[in-house]
Amino acid sequence: MLNPDNLTAMLQATKRLGKSVLCYDEVGSTNTLAYRLAKEGAPEGLLITAERQTNGKGRGGKAWQSSKGDNLMFSLILRPKIEVQRAQLLPLLAADAVAQTATELLSKINGLRAMIKYPNDIMVDEKKISGVLLESRVGESVEFVVLGIGLNVNQTEFNAGVQETATSLRQLTARTFDRAAVLEKMIKMIDEKYDAFLRDDNDKLLLQGWKEKCTTLGREIRFEWNGQAMEGKAINIDRFGRLEIETVDERIVAAPSEILYIRPKHT
Numbered sequence: 001m002l003n004p005d006n007l008t009a010m011l012q013a014t015k016r017l018g019k020s021v022l023c024y025d026e027v028g029s030t031n032t033l034a035y036r037l038a039k040e041g042a043p044e045g046l047l048i049t050a051e052r053q054t055n056g057k058g059r060g061g062k063a064w065q066s067s068k069g070d071n072l073m074f075s076l077i078l079r080p081k082i083e084v085q086r087a088q089l090l091p092l093l094a095a096d097a098v099a100q101t102a103t104e105l106l107s108k109i110n111g112l113r114a115m116i117k118y119p120n121d122i123m124v125d126e127k128k129i130s131g132v133l134l135e136s137r138v139g140e141s142v143e144f145v146v147l148g149i150g151l152n153v154n155q156t157e158f159n160a161g162v163q164e165t166a167t168s169l170r171q172l173t174a175r176t177f178d179r180a181a182v183l184e185k186m187i188k189m190i191d192e193k194y195d196a197f198l199r200d201d202n203d204k205l206l207l208q209g210w211k212e213k214c215t216t217l218g219r220e221i222r223f224e225w226n227g228q229a230m231e232g233k234a235i236n237i238d239r240f241g242r243l244e245i246e247t248v249d250e251r252i253v254a255a256p257s258e259i260l261y262i263r264p265k266h267t
């Protein structure tokens, strides 16, 4: 089981993240717990991990499934003092950091690269290895953001429903990974990118890094927008992380929360 004292020691050099850590054997959802603690005043950077979630949440009301003790499931509390719309870039920032971490781990072994499917699914070899779920409390300003991340590390068997579409670091390399070391690397990467994000409100570099990894841009896609099935070409993302799509008769600008089930058109 992950250990809070070890993790805090490993994360001593970060600027903000992982200064306090809570590790649970079992929770409903680390995001739900983090949200409650944030409402009660928990500090920026609090990291919550779980070996198992009984009600793990994915995007769009889906469940997040993960076998006990094999993977990483965690949430971070952030309290950025930024304009509300800019907070929409945080899941992209997280996806960029997770993809970069996964690529650094994989490329040494077998040259594989992790890519991003809009807005923040992390894919290797066209299979999903990680997902990001952002939940926030926002009024005139951002009160707090909960950034939840699930990364498949050592799981080798997946349920029938996701077997064809999910993968893990171990499945891709036939090696077992030290979860604490992977988490350390990932939190340090997020911390570094988050620090740059807070210090400078020019998001060009962040968006550029994200775009370089994104497999959705430039493609003909099928997608669901506000509950409606549609088709079009993904053209660009704007400075608030919204996807610009050209359909036969209009140009849509869709926020990450409005868009679901993106698939390439020709499959």
Ligand code: BTN
Residues within 6 Å of the ligand: 028, 029, 030, 031, 032, 053, 055, 056, 057, 058, 059, 060, 062, 064, 072, 073, 074, 075, 120, 121, 130, 131, 132, 133, 148, 149, 150
């Ligand atoms: C997705 O791709 O649908 C997002 C998945 C996010 C899963 C993580 S696991 C830790 C945190 N707690 C949750 O309940 N969900 C996120």
